[in-house]
Amino acid sequence: MLSSPTVRTSLIFLGIALVGLLFADIAITASNPWRDLGNFFLGVITPNFFSSEGLMTALLRTVAFAFVGVALGSACGFLLSLVYHLLPVRIFCAFIRAIHELFWALIFLQFFGFHPLTGVLAIAIPYSGIFAKVYSEILDEADPEPGRLLPPRTGVIAAFLYTRIPDCWVQLRTYTAYRLECGLRSSAILGFVGLPTLGFYLESSFSQGLYSDAGAMLILFYVLIATMPLWVKPKLLPVYVLGAPFFLGEGLPIVWGNMERFFTKDIVPSPLRDGEGLAGLLPWLSDLMINEALPGIWNTLVLTQIALVATGILTLLAFPLISNHFGGPVRRTSGHVFLVIARSTPEYILAYILLQLWGPSMLPAVVALALHNGGIIGHLIGRQTNSIHLRPDAPTGFNRYSWELVPRVYRSFLAFLFYRWEIIMRETAILGILGIYTLGFYVDSAIQNIRFDRAMILILITALLNIGIDALGRYIRRKLALQTMPTC
Amino acid sequence: MSGFDLTGLTASFGGERVIGPLSLRVQQGEKVALVGKSGAGKSTLMRLIHERVDRESSLVPQDLGLVNALPVFHNVFMGQLDKHSAWYSTVTLIRPFFRDRDKVREILQALGMSEKLWMPTASLSGGQRQRVAIARALYRNAPVLLADEPISALDGPMAHLVMQLLRQRFATSVIALHDVEMALKYCNRIVGIQDGQVALDEASDHLKAADIMSLY
Numbered sequence: 001m002l003s004s005p006t007v008r009t010s011l012i013f014l015g016i017a018l019v020g021l022l023f024a025d026i027a028i029t030a031s032n033p034w035r036d037l038g039n040f041f042l043g044v045i046t047p048n049f050f051s052s053e054g055l056m057t058a059l060l061r062t063v064a065f066a067f068v069g070v071a072l073g074s075a076c077g078f079l080l081s082l083v084y085h086l087l088p089v090r091i092f093c094a095f096i097r098a099i100h101e102l103f104w105a106l107i108f109l110q111f112f113g114f115h116p117l118t119g120v121l122a123i124a125i126p127y128s129g130i131f132a133k134v135y136s137e138i139l140d141e142a143d144p145e146p147g148r149l150l151p152p153r154t155g156v157i158a159a160f161l162y163t164r165i166p167d168c169w170v171q172l173r174t175y176t177a178y179r180l181e182c183g184l185r186s187s188a189i190l191g192f193v194g195l196p197t198l199g200f201y202l203e204s205s206f207s208q209g210l211y212s213d214a215g216a217m218l219i220l221f222y223v224l225i226a227t228m229p230l231w232v233k234p235k236l237l238p239v240y241v242l243g244a245p246f247f248l249g250e251g252l253p254i255v256w257g258n259m260e261r262f263f264t265k266d267i268v269p270s271p272l273r274d275g276e277g278l279a280g281l282l283p284w285l286s287d288l289m290i291n292e293a294l295p296g297i298w299n300t301l302v303l304t305q306i307a308l309v310a311t312g313i314l315t316l317l318a319f320p321l322i323s324n325h326f327g328g329p330v331r332r333t334s335g336h337v338f339l340v341i342a343r344s345t346p347e348y349i350l351a352y353i354l355l356q357l358w359g360p361s362m363l364p365a366v367v368a369l370a371l372h373n374g375g376i377i378g379h380l381i382g383r384q385t386n387s388i389h390l391r392p393d394a395p396t397g398f399n400r401y402s403w404e405l406v407p408r409v410y411r412s413f414l415a416f417l418f419y420r421w422e423i424i425m426r427e428t429a430i431l432g433i434l435g436i437y438t439l440g441f442y443v444d445s446a447i448q449n450i451r452f453d454r455a456m457i458l459i460l461i462t463a464l465l466n467i468g469i470d471a472l473g474r475y476i477r478r479k480l481a482l483q484t485m486p487t488c
Numbered sequence: 489m490s491g492f493d494l495t496g497l498t499a500s501f502g503g504e505r506v507i508g509p510l511s512l513r514v515q516q517g518e519k520v521a522l523v524g525k526s527g528a529g530k531s532t533l534m535r536l537i538h539e540r541v542d543r544e545s546s547l548v549p550q551d552l553g554l555v556n557a558l559p560v561f562h563n564v565f566m567g568q569l570d571k572h573s574a575w576y577s578t579v580t581l582i583r584p585f586f587r588d589r590d591k592v593r594e595i596l597q598a599l600g601m602s603e604k605l606w607m608p609t610a611s612l613s614g615g616q617r618q619r620v621a622i623a624r625a626l627y628r629n630a631p632v633l634l635a636d637e638p639i640s641a642l643d644g645p646m647a648h649l650v651m652q653l654l655r656q657r658f659a660t661s662v663i664a665l666h667d668v669e670m671a672l673k674y675c676n677r678i679v680g681i682q683d684g685q686v687a688l689d690e691a692s693d694h695l696k697a698a699d700i701m702s703l704y
Contacts, residue, residue: 150570
């Protein structure tokens with residue numbers, strides 16, 4: 001067993017996470033966490049859909065921001081995918097997708113203010129980078145043979161439309177639909193920085209202890225996502241995309257002077273702005289590195305590694321819940337419900353709720369990340385086991401789990417896990433806004449203190465860290481010869 | 489010009505030479521059958537010829553090269569994609585023009601499958617898919633036909649119908665065939681390939697099936 005590279009890699013990561021636990025701040029600090037949790041669940045089962053009309057407006061805005069953002073992102077991403085083979089384009093895309101939607105929103109808020117453009121661009125920009133990468137991967141998979149058979153002198157556009165697009169059409173559509181679902185989640189959490197979407201509503205309900213209102217919001221959000229196949233129809237899409245911009249709300253007008261100030265003054269490192277020149281830059285930078293960047297990086301890494309392993313453990317525990325290889329329709333139905341809820345709730349919302357209930361520490365973040373990501377991978381692996389045919393006399397129960405199923409799905413399990421590594425890190429960084437000392441915490445405090453120069457450097461560091469983890473994840477997947485689909 | 493004269497045809501695979509060096513001269517009006525046992529290098533030679541005479545040829549490759557997600561019509565229409573402007577092709581992708589529909593239907597009729605015009609290619613059987621690739625080559629209407637085992641998935645009568653059609657529509661052709669009887673019947677020159685070299689090159693009138701069998 002130990003000689004298998006996949007087992008060895010798993011054990012190394014488990015070891016890193018255990019060492020990380022020694023340094024991590026894991027605690028429940030709330031005075032009565034279980035009562036709060038009980039109240040919250042009571043709120044979920046006694047939802048109040050009629051407390052204010054704000055809820056419906058928030059729902060509408062959430063959908064509108066998601067549609068406009070994802071549509072814009074997919075259009076730009078498609079154009080970028082056509083030139084994705086150029087190195088500068090790849091670097092550009094890697095960079096814009098390494099910065100979380102909420103960071104983009106925090107940046108745009110500084111100069112567009114609470115204008116709809118802030119929310120739209122916060123979704124559209126990182127999504128363009130993701131779309132560009134995945135679209136180009138899908139297009140590259142198209143069978144090249146029909147293209148070679150075309151008469152010479154065939155136009156580039158006609159050749160592309162006839163030989164590349166039809167082959168990939170289904171995959172492009174599936175992936176875009178999947179991203180629309182992600183867009184709804186992104187749009188919801190944009191409310192946490194003040195945009196008029198569900199997150200805003202959730203935060204205000206929670207801060208007033210209105211758990212039934214919060215419960216109603218969560219239930220509506222699940223219904224919205226679960227019913228997507230019913231209301232997102234190809235024929236209706238143009239209506240949604242063209243109509244959505246009219247439902248983004250007015251927001252506040254853009255003050256263009258802010259924009260100029262932001263780029264020419266705010267983000268210029270303060271020593272340069274104050275005329276101290278390069279001599280002042282070095283102490284400023286080292287102060288930033290030692291007091292904010294390094295602790296932020298350390299905490300982000302520790303939390304990411306713990307959350308990654310927790311996700312893996314949860315996945316392995318959760319996938320049998322929906323697998324056909326174990327008995328019980330009741331178990332399977334409840335398993336499906338659990339996994340749907342776990343994967344449709346954005347990590348950020350889960351972390352926010354748990355943080356309110358348990359008090360600030362890394363624990364709510366780890367649990368939130370593990371629940372959400374474990375839900376996603378558990379669902380995929382569970383579905384994969386359903387296509388496995390076991391011999392009629394295969395063992396049952398735990399032996400079936402450990403001897404027949406886990407060995408068969410372990411490689412794709414690892415592949416998905418390493419694919420989501422970078423995503424987990426991006427979320428870990430952003431959870432800092434909730435008060436956990438990851439990079440997001442230092443970015444958020446810098447912005448609160450109107451020190452945008454520092455915030456920009458920290459966001460840049462976060463992006464580079466993500467790009468690094470992404471590259472490492474890809475290296476490990478290649479080294480272990482693991483393959484995944486992009487829709488995860 | 490619709491004949492061609494190729495020299496120095498070679499191909500290597502993994503450092504080992506699989507074809508040539510050999511020369512092949514085909515004159516207008518010649519219908520050449522490439523015969524030889526599988527692995528002799530027929531497909532490789534076919535590819536080499538296609539690379540050299542690209543602009544002048546209608547090709548039916550062994551793996552057909554169909555776009556599975558598109559209907560039969562569009563797969564056939566692709567044979568003349570160079571004849572139309574980008575906007576014309578784009579409109580056709582959504583809603584084909586009547587004159588093109590008629591022309592494509594005519595070709596499919598000759599191949600006995602006009603009712604499949606709007607079927608997605610992915611849903612067709614192997615023989616039907618092969619006929620779509622042949623229809624595309626016919627629609628392309630180049631002066632030279634290059635076909636690699638174009639009747640391998642067709643039953644007897646259909647195979648004869650297709651070979652007849654190809655002989656009638658293309659003045660000059662090079663067709664790789666494993667069926668010796670077919671080669672003798674529909675081609676006027678037989679080129680036998682053995683170990684990547686031309687082992688036989690005769691007019692088919694001078695040959696009997698037994699003469700060719702020595703290659704196998």
